[in-house]
Structures are given as structure tokens and as C-alpha cells.
Amino acid sequence: MERLVSSDFDALRQLDTPTVCNALEVVAPQRRGFGYTSKMFFCPRPTLEPMVGFARTATIASMQAPDSAPDEQAKSRMAYYEYIDEGGPQPSIAVIEDLDPVAGYGAWWGEVNTNIHFGLGCLGVITNGSVRDLDDSAEGFQLLAGSTNPSHAWVRIVDHGVTVTVHGMTVNPGELIHADRHGAVVVPIDLVREIPIAAAQIAQQERVLIQASQQPGFSSERLRTLMGLEPGH
Numbered sequence: 001m002e003r004l005v006s007s008d009f010d011a012l013r014q015l016d017t018p019t020v021c022n023a024l025e026v027v028a029p030q031r032r033g034f035g036y037t038s039k040m041f042f043c044p045r046p047t048l049e050p051m052v053g054f055a056r057t058a059t060i061a062s063m064q065a066p067d068s069a070p071d072e073q074a075k076s077r078m079a080y081y082e083y084i085d086e087g088g089p090q091p092s093i094a095v096i097e098d099l100d101p102v103a104g105y106g107a108w109w110g111e112v113n114t115n116i117h118f119g120l121g122c123l124g125v126i127t128n129g130s131v132r133d134l135d136d137s138a139e140g141f142q143l144l145a146g147s148t149n150p151s152h153a154w155v156r157i158v159d160h161g162v163t164v165t166v167h168g169m170t171v172n173p174g175e176l177i178h179a180d181r182h183g184a185v186v187v188p189i190d191l192v193r194e195i196p197i198a199a200a201q202i203a204q205q206e207r208v209l210i211q212a213s214q215q216p217g218f219s220s221e222r223l224r225t226l227m228g229l230e231p232g233h
Contacts, residue, residue, distance in 0.1 A: 004176075004192060009091075011196045012052045012187070017180045020187065023198040027191050037126070037183035038168035041144040044134050046181035048142050051123040053093040055175045055186075056084050057164045060129060061099050062106025062155035073156060080157045085120045087161060088174045092120075095171045096127040097164035104130030104146045106153025111136040114143075126177070126184050128166050129155075144179060 012020065017036075025032045058080060066073055084092065094117060098104060109125055110133035117125070117138075124142025125131075130149035137143065146167070161173045169184055171177065176187045187195070212218060212226055224231070 098129035
């Protein structure tokens with residue numbers, strides 16, 4: 001398809017993530033059952049609008065002290081920040097897999113990192129790791145995390161620009177992500193313009209059932225008729 005434009009992002013942001021998943025089941029039925037998160041997140045900012053952006057992926061660890069020198073650690077961190085800034089189209093979403101046996105042992109995300117990332121065009125984070133500094137995190141930056149934790153321990157970037165899996169969702173660098181308080185889903189770029197159309201059709205079908213169920217005298221017989229089923233089926 002053509003390069004995405006602002007109206008494409010606007011159209012997707014009008015939908016919540018469950019609705020996007022519903023639409024994908026119609027336009028890409030082969031994707032039913034994968035490509036989305038399947039475990040509950042901690043989301044301290046549930047009222048933020050859905051975020052739509054391109055994945056910047058990385059892995060982290062924090063339980064053990066690093067065996068590299070401080071200057072090497074600083075270079076690794078700077079390379080990661082350059083990747084967030086320059087590693088693909090904007091806006092971006094950080095998708096971070098915590099590799100530790102106890103995911104979230106140390107928090108990568110807090111006041112400093114949320115502000116740095118937001119300033120570099122990153123809308124939020126999706127991680128099985130932890131977050132902290134909730135009151136001081138960058139305003140408008142979405143946090144979908146595995147837990148909260150007051151310490152960063154020895155947290156550090158292990159690698160970036162790699163395939164990651166977070167709460168059951170496997171993400172490759174640069175893939176388009178839709179996420180809100182319900183979770184996240186990978187959106188095939190070539191289907192972006194089909195999703196709002198399918199979502200509108202599904203909403204119309206659901207509206208008929210919902211409105212009927214709210215009327216006096218609603219019954220299973222009425223439901224059967226609305227669903228187009230013959231008696232006994």
C-alpha cells in the first residue's frame with residue numbers, strides 16, 4: 001500500500017484495541033489467535049487515547065551486575081537512544097522484553113526514560129518489565145507494563161532492533177502497533193485502511209443485537225431471528 005498518512009493514524013486512533021482485533025479477524029482471518037498480547041498489563045494511564053506507532057524493540061536485564069565497563073555501558077545506552085530517534089518512521093512505540101527470570105526485577109522506565117523517549121517521538125512502552133516514578137513520568141506517555149518496582153537494580157539494554165515477545169505478542173522492529181489499556185496488537189500495514197471499514201460494519205451488526213437486547217420482551221427466540229437461524233439450530 002501507499003505510505004501511511006496522518007489520516008490513517010487518526011482513523012486507527014478512533015478505535016480501541018479490541019475493535020482492531022475484531023476487524024483483523026474479518027480482513028485477515030488467518031491472524032486469529034496470534035499477534036496480540038494475551039496477558040494483563042499494569043496500565044496506570046487507562047484514559048489515554050489509543051497509541052498507534054512503529055515498534056522500536058529491545059531487550060533488557062537487571063538481576064545481575066553487568067560485566068562490561070561503565071563506558072561500554074554508556075555507549076550501548078546511547079546506541080539504543082539513537083535507535084529510538086533514528087531507527088525508523090515516527091511515531092514510535094517502545095516494545096521491550098525483560099529477559100530476567102523475574103521479569104521487572106529492575107525498572108527501566110521512570111521519570112528520566114519516559115521523558116527522553118517522549119522527546120524522541122516515542123508514544124509509550126509495552127513491556128513485561130516494570131515501571132516506576134508514576135507521578136513524574138512524562139505526561140501523555142502511555143505505560144503498559146508487567147508490574148511496578150521502586151528500584152532499577154542493574155537494569156540495562158541487552159540488545160535493540162531485535163525480534164521480541166511481550167506477553168505473548170511477538171514483534172519485529174518496525175511493525176505497526178495499536179495499543180490501549182486492553183493490550184496491544186500488531187497491525188499489518190497493508191491492511192490499515194481496511195480495518196476502519198471492517199470495524200464500522202461489525203459495529204453496525206453488533207448495534208442491532210445490542211439495541212434489541214435492551215428492549216422489553218427480548219427473548220432467545222428474538223435473538224435466533226436476528227442471528228438468522230432456523231428453529232432448532
